[in-house]
Amino acid sequence: MTEPSLGASFESPDTPAVQLRGVRVHNLKNIQLNLPLHQLVTICGISGSGKTSLAFDTLYAEGQRRYLETLSPAARQFIHQLPKPDADQITGIPPTIALKQNAGRRASTSKSREPTVGIESGIQSYLRLLFTSLGQVLCPNCQIPVTPQSPESVLAFIKTLPESTRFQICFPLVPGSVNSTEKLLKELIQQGMTRAIIDQQTCKLDDPDTQLPDAGPCLIVLDRLSTGKMDDQRILESVELAFEESAGSAVLLTADPPASQTPGTLFPVDQTDWHRFDFFNSLICSQCQQSFLTPEPQLFNFFSQTGTCPVCQGTGSDPQMGERVCPACQGSRLNPTALAVRIQDVNIHELGQQPIQDIDSWLGALDAGPAFSSLIREISERLTTLEALGISYLTLNRRRSTLSSGELQRIALTAVLSSNLVNTLYVLDEPSSGLHSADRQRVISVLRQLRDLNNSLVIVEHDAEFICAADHIIELGPGAGKAGGELVFQGTFSELQQAAGSPTSQFLKASHSSEFQPLSGKPASRSISLSGCTHNNLQDLSVIFPLGQLCVVTGISGSGKSSLVEQTLFPSLVEELTADPASKPDTCYESLTGADQIDEVVLLDQALTGQTPRSIPATYLNLFDEIRSIFAQTADARLRNLTAKDFSFNSKNGGRCPECKGTGFIEIDLQFLADLTMVCQSCHGQRYQRELLEIKYRKLNIAEVLEMTVDEAFPFFRGQAALQKKLKQLKDVGLGYIPLGQPLPSLSGGECQRLKLAAYLTTSSRKRTLFLMNEPSRGLHPLDIQYLLNCFEYLLTAGHSLILIEHNLQLIQVADHLIDLGPGAGDQGGQIVVTGTPAEVAENSASLTGAALRQLVSGNESES
Ligand SMILES: [Zn+2]
Ligand SMILES: [Zn+2]
Ligand SMILES: [Zn+2]
Structure with missing residues (x-):
């Protein structure tokens, strides 16, 4: 093992640290490491060097395990426990929380369970409390406030009547009672009541002619009184x-109406007009008598039976996906009572439709009193964090599936920062991804804030x-897979810049060309143009996409890149090329020309669908078929009459381990416990029966062979x-470090995307294909990006087109x-700032991308 260069700053024995000794998780080679606490620590290294193994599979797994040990067994059973990391000793680890890319993104959520920005940031639950406490029900039919009345509030009303006004206090007889009208009449008389108003006439109850109506x-x-002589x-x-x-x-019947309030309904009694006012001691509108539920936090939750819209069950229907908006709730997902509750004229749905930056001033204008100051502070702090992270253009109602990964990550950070946890270790996966x-710098300063709250x-x-x-x-490395897993460097940034033998320091020092060198360098022969795009925040955009070139769509997050490429260009091309009316997107663009210039369009996203736990890179690319036939052709296999099929672990009749069905592990489904995954005891994780393993x-x-990485197998x-x-092809897309038999569900989003790309590279189709990719660089070390560029160059040379x-x-x-x-971003985005070559964009003073490119070039010039 090479001796890592250790920074001088780390020699103080007083620095509190997590001490890791003999860590052998995955490819980590017996690592000894003191990880300083209460600092912002970056783990870097080329792809496959062991970063995730150290950060997530060691630090997070151990931190979580220690924390779970402090919980009761009853609480523990609901939490999925990670396997204990393979290490001699880990000491000094605080409770650990992981924020992992794609963690929730790939999980399928049903429409009605889909969370929003408000929910994910933790703001929504506080808003529900606020609307429960301060909300005022406004009858949607009559536009008048509905408040439960008390004898005191009725008395207060009576006191607003003019001097010497006669009034009567009555109650309506509930029709259809079980008793006969004769029996009821007798009871009323027994209770000492004397008068009733029937058919606009006052009747004495003890008058033998008086009859109560059946309906x-x-x-x-x-009581009959006058305001001249009040007896409260x-x-x-x-x-x-x-x-x-x-x-x-x-x-209440009054002879004269109150001066300042509504006159009530006119109600003739004995040929005189009285003014009638109805009071209810529950939430019933005094005019139309519609009743409302008493506000409670669950009323404002569309995931709860109390609050959800009864028509759409909380799906609201998504107009952006071309679905019809629910006519009952207008897409708000809430029931009418929840929507009737208002604070300062807005209900919780309308509030959530406003950009976050506007909610803060709404909150500031609330006259809520000191009892609510801590509640309002909780909301306000989170709003401030969302603003500091640059995503206050979002609305609280925006659904999770419409957000970019950069937006999701920052919302998760908001929730974490506001949780006010201290002495916690946070492990984050590529916070830069999705960020312009x-x-x-905004995210970096929030991370520092989190550190300054005594976290690591x-x-x-x-x-x-x-x-x-x-x-x-x-820094881990120096290589990937078996060539990695060592500690290459540890220290400060300035020490890194001096470090020898560090691939990252080499990259940081490498002088790039200060000129822009376009990948294809050829003029675009063909193009696709799209006009009148209005999806999400796109402001009637018309765009020309050149073909046969590397075309890149840039802009800060929230500027409309995904709306344009993934949600408009892709579906419109699919519709045009397949002429499938079912895939017709909502009319969010006016016209599309040039679709005939390509034969197919492929969106390479970060999810792999239709894969089983048995799927591995070798099966995904069908190269396993060839490996199986190579084994079947060996002399030993032929002697035993084994065929290629016997080496399949998908086939029931082949030579796979019958215990684990060829997965190598067993999932134990314990009723209340999270699924427990164990290495198969029968084949010891080798997936095959002994007879097959004897064939070499x-x-x-x-x-x-399945344990070999792609680089080793070549x-x-x-x-x-x-x-x-x-x-x-796998090496070409930068996946050389991946073992042939690594289960596909364990690959990162970026790795999935590159695996898909590799699959396309192996097809020898002569079709002119347009590839659309969202952030293919994600998860790649700068040194690995060259692989990707080579791959793009190959596709362009073969006559395909790329839009990234x-x-x-x-x-x-x-x-x-x-x-x-x-x-x-948001309303401030959705327009084209500039188009052209990188050199042209760099000259544009209004473009943030241009500014970054200028800085890159000038930085390189000053170095050389
Ligand atoms: Zn009403
Ligand atoms: Zn609905
Ligand atoms: Zn087995």
């Missing part, structure tokens, strides 16, 4: 009695700005041209054509 209105009069106590008692007798309603360089941060990063911002840097090719059995299969060709969404300047710099969106 229809009837008021029982409790008597009024209170009468109103109280009215509420009791009528299950919650009291009727203009936004990176470990981030896995390739981005130079994040490496530079770290208090402490750990070049001294290795099939299980050993020379091993010398002479096997077809197989080597496929292995080379990218933030990575290394890729933007070599584009043939840039389309820069902006200038800002």
